[in-house]
Amino acid sequence: MGKNIFDSYIVDKSKSLYKDNGRNVLSSDYLPDHLPHRGKQAAQLAQILAPSFNGSTPLNVLIYGKTGTGKTAVACYVQRELAKKKKALEMGLGESVPVDCHYINCLINNSPYGVMAGIANELEPGSVPDTGWSIEKVFRKLKENIEGINIVILDEIDKLFSKNIGQGNQLLYSLTNINSEIEKGKISLIGISNDTTYTLNLEQKVLGRIRGEQFVFRSYDATQLRDILTERVESAFYPNVVKPDVVAFCAALGAQQNGDARYALRLLMKAGDIAEQNKAVAVLSDHANQAKSFLEKFVIKEGVQKLTQTQKLLLTALVLNKNHQFTTGELYEEYAILCNTLRIERLTQRRITDLVSELDEAGLINAIMKSLGRGKGRTRLISLDANVPLEEIITGILDDDGRDSLEENVRKKIEHVFIKNKIYSFV
DNA sequence: CTTCCACGGGAACACTGGGGTG
DNA sequence: CACCCCAGTGTTCCCGTGGAAG
Numbered sequence: 445m446g447k448n449i450f451d452s453y454i455v456d457k458s459k460s461l462y463k464d465n466g467r468n469v470l471s472s473d474y475l476p477d478h479l480p481h482r483g484k485q486a487a488q489l490a491q492i493l494a495p496s497f498n499g500s501t502p503l504n505v506l507i508y509g510k511t512g513t514g515k516t517a518v519a520c521y522v523q524r525e526l527a528k529k530k531k532a533l534e535m536g537l538g539e540s541v542p543v544d545c546h547y548i549n550c551l552i553n554n555s556p557y558g559v560m561a562g563i564a565n566e567l568e569p570g571s572v573p574d575t576g577w578s579i580e581k582v583f584r585k586l587k588e589n590i591e592g593i594n595i596v597i598l599d600e601i602d603k604l605f606s607k608n609i610g611q612g613n614q615l616l617y618s619l620t621n622i623n624s625e626i627e628k629g630k631i632s633l634i635g636i637s638n639d640t641t642y643t644l645n646l647e648q649k650v651l652g653r654i655r656g657e658q659f660v661f662r663s664y665d666a667t668q669l670r671d672i673l674t675e676r677v678e679s680a681f682y683p684n685v686v687k688p689d690v691v692a693f694c695a696a697l698g699a700q701q702n703g704d705a706r707y708a709l710r711l712l713m714k715a716g717d718i719a720e721q722n723k724a725v726a727v728l729s730d731h732a733n734q735a736k737s738f739l740e741k742f743v744i745k746e747g748v749q750k751l752t753q754t755q756k757l758l759l760t761a762l763v764l765n766k767n768h769q770f771t772t773g774e775l776y777e778e779y780a781i782l783c784n785t786l787r788i789e790r791l792t793q794r795r796i797t798d799l800v801s802e803l804d805e806a807g808l809i810n811a812i813m814k815s816l817g818r819g820k821g822r823t824r825l826i827s828l829d830a831n832v833p834l835e836e837i838i839t840g841i842l843d844d845d846g847r848d849s850l851e852e853n854v855r856k857k858i859e860h861v862f863i864k865n866k867i868y869s870f871v
Numbered sequence: 872c873t874t875c876c877a878c879g880g881g882a883a884c885a886c887t888g889g890g891g892t893g
Numbered sequence: 894c895a896c897c898c899c900a901g902t903g904t905t906c907c908c909g910t911g912g913a914a915g
Contacts, residue, residue: 557900576890578899752903772877792905797878813878817914821876874915884905891898 455720461727462716466680470713472706475520476679480671482514482521485659489522489634492657496543496593497533501623501630504654508637509661512704515636518661519597523547526595542592551600556615559604560586563596563619583618590622590629602639613647620653632656663703669695672705673712681716686727690715693732711735741836747806748840753849754791755799756841757782760858762809762828763837764865771816771823772797786857800826808832838862 468474479486493502507515523545533541546566553562557575560582564572568589572582596619598604604612616633623630633654646654664672673691694715698708714735719727748759761778762770770778776793783790791799804811811824828837841850842859850858 555901573890575888575900576898581899791903793877794879794906795904801879813911815912815914816876817912818874819876819914821874822911822913823877872915875913876911878910880907880909882905882907885903887900887902889899892896893894 452721455723459723461681461685461720461725463680463682467713467716469676469680470709470716472709475517475524476675478675479514479517479521480675481664481668482518482661485514485661486518486521486525488659489518490525493522493526493545493595496595496632497529497541499542499593501593502595502632504620504632504656505634505659506637506654506656507634507659507661508640509659510640510663510702510704511638512698512702512706512708513661513663514705515661516599519599519634519636520547523595523597543595544592545595545597547597547599549599550603554603554607556604556611557582559598559615560618564589566596567591567594587622587626587629590626590631592628593630593632595632595634597634597636599636600638601635602637613650616646617650617653620650664699664705665703666692666695666699669698669703669705669708673708676709677712681727684726686712686716687729689729690727690732693729697736707739711739714738741833744808744832744836745840745843747808748837749843749849751803751840751849752799753788753851753854754779754796755803756850756858757786758796758799758803759808759828759837759841760861762826763834763841763867764861766828766834768827770826771820772800772826773823775800775826782861785861786854788854800824808837834867838867 469476489505492505496502507519509515526543526545530541530543546563548559548562548566550559553559557577557579560579561572561574561577564582564586567586571589572585604615619631619633633656635654640660670691673695677686677691691712694708694711697711698704701707711732712735715727715732718734718738719731722731724731748756751759758775758779761775761782765778772793776796779796780790800809800811803809808829809826810829811826813822813824815822828834842855842862
C-alpha cells in the first residue's frame with residue numbers, strides 16, 4: 445500500500461484518545477443528557493409548556509442571551525423531554541396526545557417564506573416546496589394541516605428582524621393570529637434571540653399578541669464552563685486523557701469570549717484533534733494553546749473568504765494602505781481606482797457605505813463615525829483592525845477555497861497588485 | 872448659524888429561479 | 894412548452910439628517 449493523503453489524519457482506533465463516537469459529544473449540535481447550570485431554566489420552561497398536555501395553549505416564550513449560553517440546548521432538551529412524555533402518555537392511554545414541539549432555525553430558513561414553509565413542512569413533510577409559492581398560499585396550507593397544540597421553537601429569531609423589521613413583525617403576527625382564526629390547531633412560540641437588547645423591534649400589535657414569558661440566560665463564568673467541559677470530557681475521552689489544566693484553560697478562554705460554551709467546546713475538540721495528530725497519549729496545555737491560535741486564524745480567514753468580491757476589494761485597498769486612515773470618500777476613490785485597474789464595474793458609494801458597515805460588524809475593520817466640521821462634514825474614519833493579522837486577511841482574499849466570490853482573472857490581478865506593492869512576499 | 876460630506880432609511884428596479892396554468 | 898406569478902437578493906436613486914469647525 446502506498447502513501448495516501450488521509451494517512452496522517454486517520455488515527456488507529458485503538459490509539460484514539462476519544463471514546464467511540466466521543467468526538468461527537470464535543471460538537472455543537474450534541475445534546476447531552478444533563479445540562480449543568482441550566483436545570484432551573486429547563487424546569488421553568490417545562491412548567492410553562494406543561495399545560496399543553498391538558499389541552500390548553502401555553503404562553504409564548506422569549507429567550508434572550510448571548511451565543512453559547514445554552515439557549516438552544518435548553519429548548520431542545522425540553523423538546524426532547526416533551527416528546528418522551530407524549531410517547532409515554534400515549535402508551536398509557538392508547539390514543540394519541542395532540543401535542544407537538546417543532547424546531548426551526550431562522551438563520552437557515554432565513555426569510556419569512558423560509559420560516560413559514562419550515563413550519564408547514566414540520567406539520568406535514570413535503571407539503572410545501574422550498575420556493576415558488578406565495579407566502580399566503582404557504583400559510584393556507586399550514587392552516588389546513590395544523591392540528592392540536594404545536595409548540596414552535598424559533599431559534600435565532602433576531603435574524604428575521606435584522607434584514608426587514610416589517611416582514612419579521614408580519615410573520616409573527618400571522619403565526620400568533622392563527623389561534624383566534626382556527627379551532628382545530630394552536631401554535632405557541634418559543635423565540636430564541638442572540639440579541640440581548642430584549643426588544644426584537646416588535647411592533648405594538650405583535651407585542652400584544654406575543655404577551656408571554658421572558659427568559660434571560662446569563663453568560664457562563666469560568667467555573668460553570670469548567671463543570672460543563674468536565675462532564676463532556678468524561679463521555680468524550682478515555683479516562684485521564686485530558687489534563688485538568690487543559691479543561692481550566694478552555695473554560696477560562698470561553699469565559700473571556702462572553703462565556704461562550706460553544707467556543708470552549710470547539711477549543712477542546714481542536715486540542716484533542718491536535719493531540720491525536722501528534723500521536724500524543726494525552727491532551728496537554730500545549731495542544732490547547734495551538735488550538736487557540738488555530739481557531740483565531742481560522743475564524744478570520746474563513747470570515748474573509750466568505751466576503752463578496754467588492755468587500756474583498758475594499759479590504760485590498762485598506763491592506764495596500766495599511767497605515768492610512770480613510771474617510772469614506774477617500775476609500776471610495778481608492779476602490780474606484782482599483783476597479784479601473786482590474787477592469788470591473790464599480791458600485792455606487794451608497795452601496796459601499798453598507799458594505800463598509802458589514803466589514804465593521806464583522807470586526808475586520810474599524811469604522812469610527814466622526815464629524816470633522818466645516819469642509820469635511822460627517823464621515824467615518826476607516827482602517828484595518830490592528831488586532832487582525834494581515835497575513836490571514838490577504839490569504840483570505842486570495843484563497844477562495846472554492847467559494848468563487850472572486851472571478852479568476854480578478855484574483856490573479858489582485859495577487860499581482862499585492863506582489864507589486866511588496867505586500868505578498870511572505871506567503 | 873452656516874456649511875460641508877457622508878450617513879442611512881426607503882422606494883424602485885433588475886435579475887434569478889422556482890411553481891402553476893393552459 | 895410558453896408564459897405568468899412570486900419571493901429573495903443585490904443594487905441604484907433620492908433625500909432628509911447629524912454634528913462640529915469655522
